Amino acid sequence: MAEEKSKKGKPVLEVKDLAVAYKIRGGEVEAVQNVSFDLHSGESIGIVGESGCGKSTVAWAILNFLGDNGYVKKGSVLFQGEELVGKEGEELRKIRGNSIAMVYQDPMQALNPSLTLGTQMKEVLTVHRGMSDEEASERCIKMLDRVYMPDPGNVLMRYPHQISGGQQQRVVIAMALLTNPALLVMDEPTTALDVTVEAAVLDLIAELRREFDTAIMYISHNLGVVARVCNFVNVMYAGEMVERAPVEDIFARPQHPYTQGLIRCVPKLGADKASAQLYPIRGRVPPPNDRPSGCVYGPRCDYVQDRCLQERPQVRILPNGNAVRCHFSEEIDPSEWIPSEDIKLKPSPGDVTKNEAIMTVKGLKKYYDVPGNSLKAVFGLESPKQVKAVEDATFRVPRGSTLGIVGESGCGKSTLIKTLIGLEETTDGEAEFIGHDITTALDERSNDLIQELQMVFQNPDSTMNPSYTVVQQIGRPMKRFKTVPNDQIRGEVIKLLESMRLGENYLDRLPRQLSGGEKQRVGIARALASRPELVLCDEPVSALDVSVQAAILNLLIDIQRELGTTMIFIAHDLSVVRFFSDNIAVMYLGQIMEIGPAEAIYRPAYHPYTEALLSAVPIPDPSVTQKRIRLEGTVPSALNPPSGCRFHTRCPRRALMPDGGKACETEIPPWREFENGHRIFCHLPKDTLESFDPVISLASDAEAVAAD
């Protein structure tokens, strides 16, 4: 290790004992304390942790961009040997523009919508490098080429809204690299992107790291993403750095109990709820002004001892060179960890996919009319254009099972469940649910039907009405459907809250007094209050931190096992869907491409689109090898979907078809039937689909296949 260091020379960035505080009304909060790390050129360091742990604050402190009320309280930030703390004005501006660059989470907000991309990119060079316009243009084109932007010359003339999200992020990255910065700070650069786009951007970042001599500081909440692009990982918890190690060690031999806990929260791709369980970390991240006096992680730690609660641990360098902030890390063996009793789930009811169908959907279509803007259309002479949001959806949901729906944004998964629940009217097709026709809109449905079909929403901040207390919100459906006599509502709400693992003391709280996970629990309780047969979950965990996500998933599993509730579960995270669902439907551009039992989806035979999706999932385990399939181009518009197979414009397997895939363009593909109701919507013959290699090869997986 020491040898390696001397080889690398002086670090690009040295952060020593950094503490950042924000002034608030009546005092200040220390958001970040005692953070130190080095970053050498050509290295990339990942900073992970749950939200509120101070990841972004560290980045802003390095850039000296803390806003009016934030300041560096202690410590130093040396950039190429120069102290950045306390620098101001022109000097700081020069360093920021010339040698430090930042990439933000949302590319749409990082680019100025009213300037062409060329103007924005060239400005970096003409201002900071004093280049002439032509020279700058040339450099920009070259750089765009480097980030694999198709047709870079043309892109310079366009405005941000004229290119897709993934391309925007490429432009932002290219712009950051233009001045060949010594340090590149990336704050969740792929969080807002779809999984296939994310995969391509991550490939790009990993490649740039190898080729440019740039040091990268990569902030993410997603362990899988960090595993893919970083060689060092800093784990942050409650404003402190708790562990620093090479990426392989973090996943193979996590030393700090928090890191171990984080890894146990995330479902492994391929794990399912029958065979595996998630272990959420109990408690929650303490707010900055209410941190415990001993070890900050103490109250949530499974190995906590008296010393942890009294004495704050310091960062210790272990014999292997890794740093950890724990008194007892050598004594902790994660493989001997025993989950505490209260997170045991109810036993699985066995295979539910053979149960009778509770919902049958046949050829369901949802089209939206889009008014044209030609003169003819204004006078109503032209038939309006249609967005085909859902095309020909056919599936059945067995009682007590979960149907997972996956797909990238804009594939119609939300529209599908909105249509089922009646928020949108069905355009065509049949849908039947316990003897009711559910192609009608909500106001034509009977109360009996409405009561049996409820929904859980995505965003915990908007799922509860801020004006009403928990008991009012959960009690309302009981009152409305008269499932419970009025004088017993309070008692019933308490019972329901207890099954959500929330105490009676939550009854009279307002939503703003609850954390994200608690709000989501109340949202689930409200959906269950009318005792529905089927609950539609629209990305219920995607806005939550991993440990909270694990707790909510456990909760949903428990509820399902106890009440036998049927669920339709939407998510874009393939590991979560695999973990939670019995059956899975993969959607692309409004069309179900593949549907079948969960384990069949994640094993060959694959639909080419499923294959590409699976190969794009970031896996929090650097030892896993994944097939590398990247989709070309962007998702076509649903206004004018491609003819024949909707996926043909991007299909990487099209070459396997005779004639270079003529049939894909002209003919609608047939359903290829496999066993157990597994169906694939593809022109490729059955045996070709079956011959695909598995996307993910795990050492243990290979053994399992051999055992089969």
Add this chain to the structure above:
Amino acid sequence: MTTTTQPESTASRPPSRLSKIWKSSSIIFDSPIGMVGLAIVVFWVGMAVLSLFWTPHDPNEQYFRDQRRSAYIMTYLPWVDLEDYDEITRPDPRFLLGTDKTGRDILSRVMAGGQVVLLKTRIPLPTDDVRRQDEISALSRFLDRIAPEEWDEFVIPGGVAIWGVLGSLVVGTTFGLLAGYKGGWTEQIVMQIMDALVAFPRIVLYIVVIAALGQGDLVIIIAITVTGAPGIARLSRSLALDIKTRDYIRAAETRGEGLFYIMFREILPNARGPLLVDAMLRVGYAIFTIGTLGFLGLGLQPPEPDWGSMVNDGRELIFSQPNIVIWPAVAISTLVIGLNLFADGVREELSRYQK
């Protein structure tokens, strides 16, 4: 688990409504601007309340300090040397702010002037001998039936400005929430009607309303309602447009809730902050309106004092005897400023509170 579940032994009881209201309204104490505004408003409300029981003099009594001279002036007003008015109107220990040209005490009138604006609304009852054609007769005939025999007018608490703003709040939020939530044709029709009302010149609108319905407190309330409703409708529509995209509205829809439940129980409580601030500002505007109408001679019924008509009365003497005009004008403007400051303070604290 993300939540600790200590079973709390204390029986859970909802906090009383009063303490909740106090808790949410106490944020105003954090804002110095709001407190200044509140102090001014409280001062004028206090004055008006006091005047119900006590004023230095009877506000409607004509106190002639020199009977002969005053009678002369009253008779031959246009030809009088203006300096002669000094005799009648000048402040002295008995009349601290002086009297107006008919010899009524200005201090008492300014104090009592707040009553009709803030505290009471008078609805005259039909009398047998005189057919009053200047009130909405159905309402006054109904009130006549329930009122005791000897009353000739019916007084309800709450001033004209307050009732006018309440009226425009009810009308405005109903239409605004309906338009914002329903969208489509409903929105088009409702908002076009509201915009048409805004497009109409205000003063002309007042004159039309008063010409059609006659003079009186109730008519002024209606005039304020009609002119205030479009603004509130626009505001509540824009709030509804935002709030209706939230998931809890979807949750209410998937629960099969009715239109009015969603409008008034789900959307309205979350729009109340901005609406409340707007309503407070509108009370200020309404006081202005009443002043304007009084000045135009279309205002509240004499003889009871009303700041706008007091300004109008003293208008001819503004250069020689400015104190007749100044005091009611000061009353109007300070009260409006006070309401504005108060509303600003509330808005500031509300927005900080939400962060």
